[in-house]
Amino acid sequence: MRKRTLLTPLVLAALTTAGLTIAPPAASAAGPDISVTNTKAHLDQLQSIANANGGNRSTGKPGYKASVDWVKAKLDAAGYTTTVQPFSTSSGTSYNLVADLPGGDSSSVVMFGAHLDSVSVGPGINDNGSGSAGVLETALAYAASGQTPRNHVRFGFWGAEELGLLGSTYYVGQLTSGQRSAIKSYQNFDMIASPNIGYFVYDDNAAGTDVRDDFTAYYDRKGIPWEYVDVQGRSDHAAFRSNGIATGGIFSGAESTKTSAQAGKWGGTAGRPFDACYHRSCDTITNLDLTALDVNVDAIGAMVWTYAVKDYGTTPPPTAGNLLANPGLESGAVSWTGTSGPITSSTSRPAHSGAWKMWLGGNGSATTESEQQTVTIPAAAATARLSFWGRFDTSETDSTVYDTLKVQVVSSGVTTTLAAYSNVGADATWLQRSFDLSSYRGKSVSVRFVVTEDSSLQTSFVVDDTALTTT
Known part of the structure; x- marks a missing residue:
């Protein structure tokens, strides 16, 4: 994740829904239990790749390409159609990896993504192995679930985020106007397991309030306090947002300091950064809160299961191979x-x-x-x-x-x-x-x-x- 500034505690206090009565989330927001064990195993593999390649997975270095190849192999085996998109940077060639699940209405695309690169000084396990591993495991679980999506489901793993959001910007820039308009929402996962955890929900896209509210409903259902954060376009949702696409995401905190009020509701240590190893060599496999990782990969699952069948008003019910919508019940009582x-x-x-x-x-x-x-x-x-x-x-x-x-x-x-x-x-x-x-x-x-x-x-x-x- 690139350097960002959280909202001040005063603004956060004005925005937070703490103390308000919020309607319970729809059943479609329930989602499955995404395996945190499998997600942690993906992070172990990314750490191993860094260890074997100079201690990092940064753009232009062999550890980044090895990460792309490993994630691609997992998605290919699960039945996704994958595309590796090369592009040039000041540090050498980088790559985006895009994975499309066959089926669903191609004029109604729901997309989920995370940056796969690290900084050059360390392996980048929380930033952003955590988001990449969570998106990967959710993609694998969705493919294995046998769901028939109403919408076309796509996952993106971005290169060169740490150099200035280059991969996601390149991806959106290569789309035609029709391809951009087909993307109904993009959801971003950049740091989801910070060791001094915070639970933040993006609130910097007026077009993405449905996404934002679905995330806050998920945390409410789990009984977890949350705060809005304006990440000020400093992660990979920015290029989508600037093209009018509804965006959203969650964030567990980086170099900013946790307040006493935040420590009171989330635990951890006040006066310390949410991630003291942010952009440092100590961002290794030990630099994770696995409880937070478990909560947040389930949040990704809830959103994928929900948005795969979300009715945008133009997409017919799924008919390719199965006339029944939500046939495996993983979206809750939706369609039944x-x-x-x-x-x-x-x-x-x-x-x-x-x-x-x-x-x-x-x-x-x-x-x-x-x-x-x-x-x-x-x-x-x-x-x-x-x-x-x-x-x-x-x-x-x-x-x-x-x-x-x-x-x-x-x-x-x-x-x-x-x-x-x-x-x-x-x-x-x-x-x-x-x-x-x-x-x-x-x-x-x-x-x-x-x-x-x-x-x-x-x-x-x-x-x-x-x-x-x-x-």
């Missing part, structure tokens, strides 16, 4: 309607993938719960097939049917039950079920999961990774 509560990230029952699933039943009381989604199956489709993964467990002990899950299709007011499952023979292992819906081609259908439980022992019907695919 029915009973409040069954779509959950509770760890009491596992998800098939990711963290979220549909957990129907499990109450041990007389209840009915349902979730449904309506789609139109194209008339031109040759076939149509519904599938889902299910895991059913019960506390019932005999062969009487007490609790049931019905898988239904509702079309033109007619409800058809495709299958019924019960406590009898419930299997607490994941199994995939599949049904032919070809007879509904050209029709609007509601896919519905309905559970009825009696007043005795519980049966849990957990559904995940749904799909309605056509050929």
Whole structure:
């Protein structure tokens, strides 16, 4: 991160929402639990690359190109389409790495990024290995989740930020006006694990207030105090912002001194910098707050999952390969309607993938719960097939049917039950079920999961990774 100045404590006090009542975030802001263990492993690798290349990963030095190559290999293996973009600097050739997830509406792009270079005097593990590793792990997790994004999802890893935001500025400058207008938002992650931690949210783009408010809602949900910060265009969101693109980001503090008030709400040491090793050789793998890293990589995940399906008013629901929106439930209850509560990230029952699933039943009381989604199956489709993964467990002990899950299709007011499952023979292992819906081609259908439980022992019907695919 380039040198920046935080807002004064007086201005921060005027801007902070501390003490105000804030509405709870939408379910789409929930996101998955991004692995901090994996993120830390990426940081270990960046430290190893620096160790093997003169102690740094700076532009024009072999450690930077090695970092690009390593991140590219991880993204290629996950199925991304990657582009390495070379550009010239006073310190030699640098490179941007851009990764596009296939699918989504190319006229509606949501983008997330971090600078990958370090300063020349050290390995740059907090600045900005932390942001790069967080973006990388979130990109890998999103690709593995099986989500079908409404929007086109893109990640950027910028070169030569430490020389003056050169990489991101070059990237935006090479875009056509149409390509720039297609980018609906850019979110930046530059230092997210400072050892004397602060939780700051960018507030320097009037066009990005939705992004800003989604970040503050995330911190509110976690019960973490936060402050606005005007980073004054001193990181890689600046080129996007100057072209009218909505931007936002989070920041954990650099060379500025933590106040007593900030230490009171975040812990740490007042009168010391947020990162005493900022732009120094001691910015190594030990210069991290791993608790903060865990919180902030989950924040990145929440934003990727949210903005991948955000409706900008012009993008049709996803149809490439799966007619169902939010099929893996990782965006919470988005696109599904029915009973409040069954779509959950509770760890009491596992998800098939990711963290979220549909957990129907499990109450041990007389209840009915349902979730449904309506789609139109194209008339031109040759076939149509519904599938889902299910895991059913019960506390019932005999062969009487007490609790049931019905898988239904509702079309033109007619409800058809495709299958019924019960406590009898419930299997607490994941199994995939599949049904032919070809007879509904050209029709609007509601896919519905309905559970009825009696007043005795519980049966849990957990559904995940749904799909309605056509050929």
